[in-house]
Ligand SMILES: NC(=O)C1=CN([C@@H]2O[C@H](COP(=O)(O)OP(=O)(O)OC[C@H]3O[C@@H](n4cnc5c(N)ncnc54)[C@H](O)[C@@H]3O)[C@@H](O)[C@H]2O)C=CC1
Ligand SMILES: CC(=O)[C@](C)(O)C(=O)O
């Protein structure tokens with residue numbers, strides 16, 4: 427662990443320096459890691475683990491698109507790719523990477539194969555924290571750990587291939603073997619994390635659900651939509667409205683934030699922009715603060731979990747989701763975006 431000062435607050439975190447890949451491989455050398463589910467996190471984590479030299483198998487429903495995707499990615503049926511139950515039986519560490527709702531359905535099968543000494547691994551605190559709703563309660567004689575990459579499995583894989591990594595949190599819920607913490611860190615390094623910070627299952631899911639419903643996805647889409655709609659209403663063209671709302675953000679300004687922080691992005695904009703942004707920032711912050719309060723409350727009471735589980739239970743859930751996503755896709759704003767992207771200069 428390295429003690430690092432984060433803006434005046436000291437935290438113990440794990441970096442690849444004090445926990446190198448060779449050490450992670452040594453810690454897990456006798457384990458068979460079974461990645462259950464091949465949606466978004468499944469491929470990212472399974473492929474990174476495999477390329478990092480761990481003993482990995484994948485469990486997935488046969489006759490599904492994702493089974494075919496796994497075969498395309500080089501997993502061999504009967505050797506490294508199995509039906510879910512067979513993978514549960516063969517694995518010593520079961521990485522539960524089905525959708526959170528899917529985990530509820532598969533839990534009885536997973537539980538049956540979680541014999542003493544095995545490890546149950548999550549990338550989300552959902553199943554354990556909302557156990558009244560999910561029914562996921564592991565026996566006391568197994569280890570229960572978590573590694574949650576802070577980003578999409580797609581990015582986890584892409585960054586790995588570029589030699590970079592996404593940061594992840596890790597947590598231990600049950601430590602029957604006495605090795606749970608070391609195993610969690612080793613798996614965190616193995617899946618290609620940047621640095622690892624410690625949390626618990628409850629904090630992980632509360633922050634994750636807040637983040638994705640808030641700034642990362644929900645609030646982001648909402649604020650962009652509000653500005654685009656306003657500009658259009660005031661007579662600005664789609665090109666002007668989209669460039670001033672999204673394209674400038676994603677192609678220019680947010681990259682400067684990622685590189686060196688908000689003040690650096692501000693410093694690279696005009697003094698006119700800086701003056702106005704500094705004044706308006708606080709108004710926006712104060713306007714949305716009550717919405718964030720509601721959001722956190724809805725997460726903490728389990729209301730968000732209930733909504734998600736109920737929605738996912740509907741037989742036509744996928745189809746309905748696709749209709750909603752298509753609505754977004756086909757809206758003037760995102761159609762304008764598709765055109766703008768096409769017009770980006772190519773090398
Ligand atoms: N999407 C992401 O990049 C991230 C996801 N997570 C967490 O990782 C876990 C996995 O999430 P995703 O990869 O997004 O999942 P996903 O929604 O892509 O689903 C993963 C797999 O679950 C399978 N599945 C769903 N219901 C099933 C059922 N009833 N029986 C059998 N298989 C079923 C699907 O076929 C798919 O292969 C979740 O706990 C999620 O919260 C954490 C960080 C980021
Ligand atoms: C990518 C991620 O970490 C999210 C947004 O929390 C999720 O996909 O659940």
Ligand SMILES: [Mg+2]
Nearest residue numbers: 575576577634
């Ligand atoms: Mg997340």
Ligand SMILES: [Mg+2]
Nearest residue numbers: 550634635638
């Ligand atoms: Mg999430």
